Amino acid sequence: MNSIHSTKDFSDLLSLQPEDRSQLIKKVTNYYIQFLDGLPEGKAYLGDEDAGKALASMPFQENPYPIDQIFDVFHQSVTENGINPCSGKHFGYVPGGGIETAAWGDFLGALTNRYSGINFANPGAVRMENQVISWMCNLVGYDHRSHGSLLSGGSIANLTGIIAARDHKELKARDFERAVIYLTDETHHCVQKALRLAGMGEAVIRYVPMDEQFSMRPEALDAIINEDLRIGLIPFLLIGSAGTTNTGAIDPLDNLAGIAANHQIWFHVDAAYGGFFLLVEALRSKFKGIEKADSIVMDPHKSLFMPYGSGVILVRNAEHLFKSNYYTAAYLQDDMEGQDERSPADYSPELTRHFRGMRLWFSLSMFGISPFRQVLAEKIDLSHYFYREIQKAGFEVGPFPALSISLFRYVPKDGDANEANTKLLALIHADGHIFVSSTTILGVLWIRMAILVFRAHRKEVDFAIKTMEKLKNSMNIH
Amino acid sequence: MNSIHSTKDFSDLLSLQPEDRSQLIKKVTNYYIQFLDGLPEGKAYLGDEDAGKALASMPFQENPYPIDQIFDVFHQSVTENGINPCSGKHFGYVPGGGIETAAWGDFLGALTNRYSGINFANPGAVRMENQVISWMCNLVGYDHRSHGSLLSGGSIANLTGIIAARDHKELKARDFERAVIYLTDETHHCVQKALRLAGMGEAVIRYVPMDEQFSMRPEALDAIINEDLRIGLIPFLLIGSAGTTNTGAIDPLDNLAGIAANHQIWFHVDAAYGGFFLLVEALRSKFKGIEKADSIVMDPHKSLFMPYGSGVILVRNAEHLFKSNYYTAAYLQDDMEGQDERSPADYSPELTRHFRGMRLWFSLSMFGISPFRQVLAEKIDLSHYFYREIQKAGFEVGPFPALSISLFRYVPKDGDANEANTKLLALIHADGHIFVSSTTILGVLWIRMAILVFRAHRKEVDFAIKTMEKLKNSMNIH
Known part of the structure; x- marks a missing residue:
C-alpha cells in the first residue's frame, strides 16, 4: 500500500524516456535500411548452430541491457543464423515472404x-x-x-x-x-x-x-x-x-x-x-x-x-x-x-x-493488388525457365511444375543417386549462398526448387543453377 | 513467359523506393509520438460505430492509395474508435497492454x-x-x-x-x-x-x-x-x-x-x-x-x-x-x-x-524485469485503494479483490439495482473518458473495475471514481 503514495513516477517505468525513444527509432530505422541493403549480396543460409548461443550470455535480469548489446545479440543470433527467408536466393520449403509494409503494419x-x-x-x-x-x-x-x-x-x-x-x-x-x-x-x-x-x-x-x-x-x-x-x-x-x-x-x-x-x-x-x-x-x-x-x-x-x-x-x-x-x-x-x-x-x-x-x-x-499479381506471374515464368535450364545443366527433372516448385536431381552414371544428391545438398548448405530443400517420393530423393520469395528474379535463379552445377561438378562423381 | 525477359524491374514491385521509404518512416514515427502523447488526455472509449465505415470508402484496388489517406483512414476508423486498450483510463474486461518496445519487437x-x-x-x-x-x-x-x-x-x-x-x-x-x-x-x-x-x-x-x-x-x-x-x-x-x-x-x-x-x-x-x-x-x-x-x-x-x-x-x-x-x-x-x-x-x-x-x-x-514487478505491485495497491474509495463514493462492493479486479454497484433506495447500474453503465460509455465493463453473477449486475493497464496510476483511478460518482448523481435516482 505504498507505491501509489510514493513520490516515484510509476508512469515512466514501462515507457521510454524521450531521448531513449529517439535513440531506438534511429537504431531501428538504421537497422531496417541496412538489413534490406544487405539482402542482395547476403547468404540465404547461415548454418551456424553456435550463433544462437550468444543469447545465453544475456539472461533476463532485473535491469535493462544497453540497446547496442540487444541489437548486436539479435543480429548475431537471429538475423545472421539459419535460413534467411527474406533472401531472393531462398528456394527451400515454401519460401518466406516478409514485405516491409507488413512489418510497419x-x-x-x-x-x-x-x-x-x-x-x-x-x-x-x-x-x-x-x-x-x-x-x-x-x-x-x-x-x-x-x-x-x-x-x-x-x-x-x-x-x-x-x-x-x-x-x-x-x-x-x-x-x-x-x-x-x-x-x-x-x-x-x-x-x-x-x-x-x-x-x-x-x-x-x-x-x-x-x-x-x-x-x-x-x-x-x-x-x-x-x-x-x-x-x-x-x-x-x-x-x-x-x-x-x-x-x-x-x-x-x-x-x-x-x-x-x-x-x-x-x-x-x-x-x-x-x-x-x-x-x-x-x-x-x-x-x-x-x-x-x-x-x-x-x-x-x-x-x-x-x-x-x-x-x-x-x-x-x-x-x-x-x-x-x-x-x-x-x-x-x-x-x-x-x-x-x-x-x-x-x-x-x-x-x-x-x-x-x-x-x-x-x-x-x-x-495495390496489381504488383502481387505481377510478381506471382513472374514466379511461374521463373519456374518454367528453371525447369528448362536445370536440364541443360545436367540434372534430371520431375513432373512439369504445376505452380512454382520443381523437383530435380543429379543422376550419376555410377553409384547411388540418392547418396549423390544427399552429398550435393550438404555442399549447397555448407556453401550457403542459395538455400534449397529436398524430399523423398516413392524412395527417390529429389532436390526441390521452390520459387516464391518476391525478391527472387532471373538473376537469382541463374545464380542458383550455376551454383548447383558447379558444386555438382566439384563432387567428381560420374 | 515474358515477365522475366522484360525490361521491367520486378525487384521494385513489392519494395518501397528510397524516397517512399523515408516518407513512411517519418509518417510512422510521427504517428508513434503523437499517439503516445495523446493518451493521457484522450478518451478510453469512443463508441463511434460509423467511424469504421470510412474503411468502406477504400476498397482494395489495383493501384496504391496515397499514404496520407491510408493513415487518415486507419486513424479515424481504428485508433479513434471503440475501446482504447492503451489508455490509462481503460478499466474494462481484462485491460490491454501494448508497451512500445513490443511494437518494435x-x-x-x-x-x-x-x-x-x-x-x-x-x-x-x-x-x-x-x-x-x-x-x-x-x-x-x-x-x-x-x-x-x-x-x-x-x-x-x-x-x-x-x-x-x-x-x-x-x-x-x-x-x-x-x-x-x-x-x-x-x-x-x-x-x-x-x-x-x-x-x-x-x-x-x-x-x-x-x-x-x-x-x-x-x-x-x-x-x-x-x-x-x-x-x-x-x-x-x-x-x-x-x-x-x-x-x-x-x-x-x-x-x-x-x-x-x-x-x-x-x-x-x-x-x-x-x-x-x-x-x-x-x-x-x-x-x-x-x-x-x-x-x-x-x-x-x-x-x-x-x-x-x-x-x-x-x-x-x-x-x-x-x-x-x-x-x-x-x-x-x-x-x-x-x-x-x-x-x-x-x-x-x-x-x-x-x-x-x-x-x-x-x-x-x-x-529488465524489475519495472514489471513494480508496476504489478502498483496495480494491486491501486485496487485496494479503489475498493476503499468507491465505497466512500456511495457504491456497494463485492468481495475484497484477490488481485486487481473489484466488483461494485450502485444500490438505489428505490427501484431495481440492476436497472440502475445498466443505466449508469450506458452513461459511462456515452461519456467515454473512462471505460469499465460489467458482469452478472447470481442475477446481480456488477460493474467491474479491472486495473491492469500499465498507464493507470492513482490519478486515473481517482478520475474514474469521480466520473462514476458524478454520473451516478446525475441520474437522479435515490
Missing part, C-alpha cells in the same frame, strides 16, 4: 493495440479484418454467404476447417472410429495432426492413389468411398490440395467437388501454398472447382508475401464456421449491442489474438 | 521474418523463444523437466492444455461421453469452447460449488469426484483458475492439486489473467500449489503488458506437450534426447506462426 497494430476479436470493442479493426476476408472470399469465387477467419498459419487454419467439417456432420464421439477422411500421400501432414488434435485420432485415413503428377485420381476416390459405405463406415471429409508442399501439385478440384457432393462429404481444400496464385488470370483454370469447396485454407505468409503468422480459413457458408466456434459468457454481455458486423471471435477458435488484419490491409493499400 | 520480427518453428531453420529464434519459456517455467516454480509453447492467446493455450490432458489420459473417443471435467461457474468460457473444439463436446462438465469469494470449494470437489467414480464415469480434468476474468478470484490451488493427484486427474490452471502477478513477491503465497499443476496458461498480453496475441501454455513435464503435438510419435524418446534445442513446432498445434518470442525478449531485455 505489425508495428502500428501492436502500438495502438486494438482488440480485433469482437465488434463492440473496435468496429474499425473488425471491419478491417472482415474487409480482408471478403476480398479473399471473392478471390476464390465464394458468394455473399461465405466468411472466414484470419489465423496464425496453415496448421490452425486446417484444424479449424476440419473441426467445422466434424461438427457439420454432427458426428458423435463414439462414431469417430468409423469416420473416414480421404487424402493423398502428398497432403500436408498438418491435416493428420489436426485430426488428432480435434479428437479424431482414431478416424480412418484413406490414402487415395495419385497420377504421375502426384494429383489425386478421382475414379479411385469414388471407388474407395463406395467400398467404405458398403462396409458401414462414415465417409465425412475429403481433403484436396491446391499446391502440395512437395511439388505444388493441384488435385482435380472440380471432379473432387462433384464426388464429395454426391456422397455428402465435406470438401476441404488446402491451398495454403497455392491459393493466391488465383490472382494470376492465366492460372485460374487450374483451380476450377475451388469455389465448390466447403472450406479453403490459404496462407498469406506464403503466396501473398506476408511475414510468418498469416493463415486464413474460408468457408462457403459462414454458418458452418459459426456453429463450431460461437460461445458467449456473462462478462461479454456488453458486446451484444452492435452486431451489424460479424465478430471474428465467433468464427474462430481464438478469442484474443494478434490484430492480423492490419499487416494485410496496410500492405494491400500501400502497394 | 514485432517490427523487427516481421522485417527479418525468421522462422521460429523448427530449430534447424533458425537456432537463434528457437533459442530465444525457449529462453522466454524457461523464464516463465521458472517463475511458476517448474523444474527442468518443464516446457511450454508461445501461442496467440488464452483460448488456444487452454485448448492446447486440454488436448494434452485428453491425450495423457489415453481416452478413446468412445469414452469421451463418460469423461468428466471439473470447473466452476467462474471458469473462463474458452475452456468449454476448447472441450468442444477438442472433440469432447459430449464430455460431462461438473460445476463445483464456490465459496463467497467465488473460489472452488475443495471438499465439494472431492465429494463430486467420488460420486462420479461410483457411477462409472472417468474423472480426467480439473480446471483451476488463478485470477478469474470476472473477479480475479484464485482457486485454492494447493488443495486442488492434492485432490487431483489422489484421483490421478490432470490439473490445469488457467492463470491467463493473473499469472504474472507471481512476479510480486508479496502475492506468491496466493498461488501456492501452482507448481504442482500439470499445465498452466498465462497471457503475456494481460499481466505482462504485451500487445494482444501473446498466450503461453506451460507443462510440468515436457513430454506431455510433445506427445500431443509431435507428429510422428514413434521416435519420441530418441528425438527428445537427440535435440540440443527443442523445436517449438513439436510442442505446439502450430507449425508456422508469428515469431512471438521477439516482442517478449526485446521488451524484457530493454526494460
Whole structure:
C-alpha cells in the first residue's frame, strides 16, 4: 500500500524516456535500411548452430541491457543464423515472404493495440479484418454467404476447417472410429495432426492413389468411398490440395467437388501454398472447382508475401464456421449491442489474438493488388525457365511444375543417386549462398526448387543453377 | 513467359523506393509520438460505430492509395474508435497492454521474418523463444523437466492444455461421453469452447460449488469426484483458475492439486489473467500449489503488458506437450534426447506462426524485469485503494479483490439495482473518458473495475471514481 503514495513516477517505468525513444527509432530505422541493403549480396543460409548461443550470455535480469548489446545479440543470433527467408536466393520449403509494409503494419497494430476479436470493442479493426476476408472470399469465387477467419498459419487454419467439417456432420464421439477422411500421400501432414488434435485420432485415413503428377485420381476416390459405405463406415471429409508442399501439385478440384457432393462429404481444400496464385488470370483454370469447396485454407505468409503468422480459413457458408466456434459468457454481455458486423471471435477458435488484419490491409493499400499479381506471374515464368535450364545443366527433372516448385536431381552414371544428391545438398548448405530443400517420393530423393520469395528474379535463379552445377561438378562423381 | 525477359524491374514491385521509404518512416514515427502523447488526455472509449465505415470508402484496388489517406483512414476508423486498450483510463474486461518496445519487437520480427518453428531453420529464434519459456517455467516454480509453447492467446493455450490432458489420459473417443471435467461457474468460457473444439463436446462438465469469494470449494470437489467414480464415469480434468476474468478470484490451488493427484486427474490452471502477478513477491503465497499443476496458461498480453496475441501454455513435464503435438510419435524418446534445442513446432498445434518470442525478449531485455514487478505491485495497491474509495463514493462492493479486479454497484433506495447500474453503465460509455465493463453473477449486475493497464496510476483511478460518482448523481435516482 505504498507505491501509489510514493513520490516515484510509476508512469515512466514501462515507457521510454524521450531521448531513449529517439535513440531506438534511429537504431531501428538504421537497422531496417541496412538489413534490406544487405539482402542482395547476403547468404540465404547461415548454418551456424553456435550463433544462437550468444543469447545465453544475456539472461533476463532485473535491469535493462544497453540497446547496442540487444541489437548486436539479435543480429548475431537471429538475423545472421539459419535460413534467411527474406533472401531472393531462398528456394527451400515454401519460401518466406516478409514485405516491409507488413512489418510497419505489425508495428502500428501492436502500438495502438486494438482488440480485433469482437465488434463492440473496435468496429474499425473488425471491419478491417472482415474487409480482408471478403476480398479473399471473392478471390476464390465464394458468394455473399461465405466468411472466414484470419489465423496464425496453415496448421490452425486446417484444424479449424476440419473441426467445422466434424461438427457439420454432427458426428458423435463414439462414431469417430468409423469416420473416414480421404487424402493423398502428398497432403500436408498438418491435416493428420489436426485430426488428432480435434479428437479424431482414431478416424480412418484413406490414402487415395495419385497420377504421375502426384494429383489425386478421382475414379479411385469414388471407388474407395463406395467400398467404405458398403462396409458401414462414415465417409465425412475429403481433403484436396491446391499446391502440395512437395511439388505444388493441384488435385482435380472440380471432379473432387462433384464426388464429395454426391456422397455428402465435406470438401476441404488446402491451398495454403497455392491459393493466391488465383490472382494470376492465366492460372485460374487450374483451380476450377475451388469455389465448390466447403472450406479453403490459404496462407498469406506464403503466396501473398506476408511475414510468418498469416493463415486464413474460408468457408462457403459462414454458418458452418459459426456453429463450431460461437460461445458467449456473462462478462461479454456488453458486446451484444452492435452486431451489424460479424465478430471474428465467433468464427474462430481464438478469442484474443494478434490484430492480423492490419499487416494485410496496410500492405494491400500501400502497394495495390496489381504488383502481387505481377510478381506471382513472374514466379511461374521463373519456374518454367528453371525447369528448362536445370536440364541443360545436367540434372534430371520431375513432373512439369504445376505452380512454382520443381523437383530435380543429379543422376550419376555410377553409384547411388540418392547418396549423390544427399552429398550435393550438404555442399549447397555448407556453401550457403542459395538455400534449397529436398524430399523423398516413392524412395527417390529429389532436390526441390521452390520459387516464391518476391525478391527472387532471373538473376537469382541463374545464380542458383550455376551454383548447383558447379558444386555438382566439384563432387567428381560420374 | 515474358515477365522475366522484360525490361521491367520486378525487384521494385513489392519494395518501397528510397524516397517512399523515408516518407513512411517519418509518417510512422510521427504517428508513434503523437499517439503516445495523446493518451493521457484522450478518451478510453469512443463508441463511434460509423467511424469504421470510412474503411468502406477504400476498397482494395489495383493501384496504391496515397499514404496520407491510408493513415487518415486507419486513424479515424481504428485508433479513434471503440475501446482504447492503451489508455490509462481503460478499466474494462481484462485491460490491454501494448508497451512500445513490443511494437518494435514485432517490427523487427516481421522485417527479418525468421522462422521460429523448427530449430534447424533458425537456432537463434528457437533459442530465444525457449529462453522466454524457461523464464516463465521458472517463475511458476517448474523444474527442468518443464516446457511450454508461445501461442496467440488464452483460448488456444487452454485448448492446447486440454488436448494434452485428453491425450495423457489415453481416452478413446468412445469414452469421451463418460469423461468428466471439473470447473466452476467462474471458469473462463474458452475452456468449454476448447472441450468442444477438442472433440469432447459430449464430455460431462461438473460445476463445483464456490465459496463467497467465488473460489472452488475443495471438499465439494472431492465429494463430486467420488460420486462420479461410483457411477462409472472417468474423472480426467480439473480446471483451476488463478485470477478469474470476472473477479480475479484464485482457486485454492494447493488443495486442488492434492485432490487431483489422489484421483490421478490432470490439473490445469488457467492463470491467463493473473499469472504474472507471481512476479510480486508479496502475492506468491496466493498461488501456492501452482507448481504442482500439470499445465498452466498465462497471457503475456494481460499481466505482462504485451500487445494482444501473446498466450503461453506451460507443462510440468515436457513430454506431455510433445506427445500431443509431435507428429510422428514413434521416435519420441530418441528425438527428445537427440535435440540440443527443442523445436517449438513439436510442442505446439502450430507449425508456422508469428515469431512471438521477439516482442517478449526485446521488451524484457530493454526494460529488465524489475519495472514489471513494480508496476504489478502498483496495480494491486491501486485496487485496494479503489475498493476503499468507491465505497466512500456511495457504491456497494463485492468481495475484497484477490488481485486487481473489484466488483461494485450502485444500490438505489428505490427501484431495481440492476436497472440502475445498466443505466449508469450506458452513461459511462456515452461519456467515454473512462471505460469499465460489467458482469452478472447470481442475477446481480456488477460493474467491474479491472486495473491492469500499465498507464493507470492513482490519478486515473481517482478520475474514474469521480466520473462514476458524478454520473451516478446525475441520474437522479435515490
